[in-house]
Amino acid sequence: MRKIIRLFKVLFTIVRYRLDKVLLSQTKYKFILWFFPWHYFVWTKLPRAQRIRLTLETLGPIFIKFGQTLSTRPDLLPDDVADELTKLQDSCPPFETQKAIKIVEKSLKGKLTDFFIKFDEHPLASASIAQVHSATTINGDDVVVKVVRPNIEKAIKLDVSLLYFLAKLIGLHPDGKRLNPKAVIKEFEGIIHNELNMLFEAANASKLRENFKNSELLYVPEVNWELTTREVLVIERVYGTPINKIEKLKEKNIDLKKLSSQGVEIFFTQVFKHNFFHADMHPGNIFVSDSGQYIALDFGIMGSLSNQDLQYLAKNFLAFFNRDYKIVSEVHLESGWIPSHIDPIEFETAIRSVCEPIFNKPLKDISFGKVLMNLFKEAQKFDIQVQPQLFLLDKTLLNIEGLGRQLNDDLDLWQTAKPVLEDIFKKRKKDEFKTQLKELKQLPKLTLEVLEVLKTPKQQHNQELKEIKNQLQKNNQQQKVFATIVFFAMLLFFIKEMIL
Template sequence: MRYRLDSLILSTPLLKGFRPLLYLIPWHYFPVKKFTRGERIRLALEELGPIYIKFGQTLSTRPDLLPTDISLELKKLQDSCPAFDTQSARSIIEQELGSSIDQLFKTFDDQPLASASIAQVHTATTLDGHEVVVKIVRPDIDTLIAGDIKLMRSLAKLVNNHPVAKKIRPIEIVEEFESIINDELDMRIEAGHCDKLRANFEDSGLLYIPKVYHRLSGIKVLTTERIYGTPIGEIETLKAKNIDMKRLAEEGVVIFFTQVFKHNFFHADMHPGNIFVSDKGRYIGVDFGIMGTLTEEDKDFLADIFLAFFNQNYQKVAQVYIDSGWIGAHTDEKAFEAAVKKICSPMFDKPLGEISFGQVLLDLIREAKNFDISVQPQLLLLDKTLLNIEGLGRQLYPQLDLWSTAKPFLEDLT
């Protein structure tokens, strides 16, 4: 009621037939505060609580389904909430690891370092003196999530038979969210992600991944090496430390393309809160709950799409989609090619180095949906990550030329 989502929801094509009901709702006659529609949705999700904040964050990774203004607003959702009590934190650790805190750690700070919807983090010292951070899953969070997912699934089924739902795919969205959040509840999965990414970059000076202390970890507890660095969003601090911003921006792009095209395993939650920079200018990554992988076919698709686009071969761009097998039986291929050209041609009005890879892919994905062409979920996850990396890179160094950095990776595949 406070943010008048009644009028916003009933204004969608999905619920067009229910619009007369607006006049039966008493608060329909109350004035609407001057918020944009994206702000109204974000503020409502924040008031609904941590699970709905998490759901909003998941929706923000699907700009193919949401209008741009709403998608951008949902990216502002901050996953933070009040800490749970110290006794509960200690109890979860002791039950999970089978020993008392004093037998597990030399020191344990009862004051949380951070607290979010799924878990909170405490600092500690191992018995042999190493500084660590201990991530603890919230008590009873699985029961709370199960109830919320059940409600979301019921709502998704309610609207699923509407013709507009074919594009939105509400049941698919809820299932995707359920899969993501259930993975985040099991700290063993994140520990495995951390180990794999650390091994992939072990001999590289580009990216440092903290060590996992497996003896001090389990389903509800993850203990990792404590790292120190400057949050990558603190640009003035980085400049004051004489970090080479051009090199930092370029190496961020190299790290991303190395993960995608060489390791086939990429950090899919690379927002500024999860990236730090050491005093020597080396990237440090944290929070490995959401990772992505691509099949060889997906990687070939990406490389072919980008190379064809930058060669302004729009027929080839359309043909790559057709050859992928994702195209609908009744799709007009010539019309799709014309639509691709209409989208892509104006982008070359700007210098090559200023063209956004992520925006190119997003625009193509959105247009493909208009022609009943399906797109693999992992490509959507990758595109969200690519948009983050591009935005961050150009924030660090506005003249960043992604094409020059990416071209060798793409040509190696083709």
């Protein structure tokens, strides 16, 4: 019964904002609209994108969270809808403090006073998944306590099942196949269930803190692991000025130009050095201390890339900075992502159409986040599947660029990023060279193993050769090529000798 009532509310809200027309008007089922009485009345003249946002807001926190997740995938949405969904605010009316206290006590297996000498009854913030209270531990540490909403798992299960129902309706739309709504909802389901587990967020915060433990660029609050459980996250309370409060930062004599450059440095360090980046860096999650140091908050959404994606990204950045669209095209060709039926020259022409208009502008006037997004969209026209993590990263880059230029109108991303990237790549090449030298030492051993294989009975050859092959495959690409050539050359030589 509860599901039927909820479904009725969802359908009513869709009709209220006339999204039924958006869904059906371009399908073969559009005639159904003629039988709806409301079809003949104009209820709203609001733009389509605004109606979608209002629908999600009306349907509550889970749908808002879904809209926020969609906003990180502009590859799936028209520009107007993607932009509008970024306005969604994940805030909800707070639930009763006594319920929060009961959850804390049940989770920690004790009375509240066993763990805290102070627990503020008025929440600092209340969102779709959890509510945050300030507190002081019995050790005198100021902390914030993040408590998962009561019965939220049931609400998520219900609303996600309805989202799958809506996915079937969206599948009727001409763009349904391209949007692949079921896959998008499945991805969202995984994200939101991870956010329900405070241990995941605690682990993210701890890893990011470890990455920047000796850095003056970014401060990450410390997790209190003794008081953290699946339902409760207890983390150090930090104080600072929100990054978008420009006047307050000026009053505190914070160097805004330095701050903007450091923000870019933090981003590139996270991506290319640590390969672990904060993927929700909007102004509400970034504070600045009185000394001018960045402070990160909220670690529910983090990202990382495969080595292939990192190479793709790094080469694209260098090509942008050198204004060489041909290399941008070659990067896509080398990646192996382009289907065999695609004409490389046609693809290069498409890439040129994206890059040439921007290369006439000064570097400081170019949004590399927008250029990357345009490249992703162009690639998808050629059936190239860009990984969701790359879109997540690009969303983060757009946030960083926006904040950086808000702090400093003349921010030149290239001048700021170039020395950071060069330093990171030098260290990476040095590490790779050390690894190659280490792996080269294994080559004599592998050669001896080949000799032993040739002496063993024929039935054992396949298994032992397979083991050697697996060992070789663990080497990096350059070493693998070298070692494989030597290996097979020696193998052929010994076989020839045995035959002769």
